[in-house]
Amino acid sequence: GENVEQHPSTLSVQEGDSAVIKCTYSDSASNYFPWYKQELGKGPQLIIDIRSNVGEKKDQRIAVTLNKTAKHFSLHITETQPEDSAVYFCAAKWSNYQLIWGAGTKLIIKP
Amino acid sequence: DAGITQSPRHKVTETGTPVTLRCHQTENHRYMYWYRQDPGHGLRLIHYSYGVKDTDKGEVSDGYSVSRSKTEDFLLTLESATSSQTSVYFCAISESNPTSGGTETQYFGPGTRLLVL
Secondary structure (H helix, E strand, O other): OOOEEEEOOEEEEEOOOOEEEEEEEOOOOOOEEEEEEEOOOOOOEEEEEEEOOOOEEEEOOEEEEEEOOOOEEEEEEOOOOHHHOEEEEEEEEEOOOEEEEOOOEEEEEEO | OOOEEEEOOEEEEOOOOOEEEEEEEOOOOOEEEEEEEEOOOEEEEEEEEEEOOEEEEOOOOOOEEEEEEEOOEEEEEEOOOOHHHOEEEEEEEEOEOOOOOOEOOOEEOOOEEEEEO
């Protein structure tokens, strides 16, 4: 089955700097890779996703890149702000109905 | 926000007692999921449903059962709660993607924090 590894588990960056979170997956058949943001006390919320037919997708300060050959994908946040502090999860689609999740990255934005 | 509510939001119970958590959606989405979230493990799928009375097991289904008698409601039952089931439980919903096949984006409820003493 699919396995998703996420690194780092904690990331601390200075406000205004960039943050990068990386995930690797095992099943080459996976074709959909979402990223979710979870704020304290809330459920995860989709922030960006990418399908296997594209290599990069951007939405304002957030971008995701996908390397199908190496089976890894990354989340990039530029010009980080205090409200970016949260736990971020990557996931990979496995079977038609399931997502397999990374263990999460706690992002801390230092003022 | 997706129209998903979970009840109760917090519960404390004793080992050996039955517990039922409810997920209610107003989106008429076909697919519903129950996850548990524990530190260092991310989200782990317990059970999911692909229609009324159609359910299947996820990776951590032992000790849990589910029922879906209506599109809008998905119940998770711990028949005899154990301390290892102390966790935060999230319900999620999803709809079919006719272009790509299957489902993709999942929308989450606010979670239920369960403590088993």
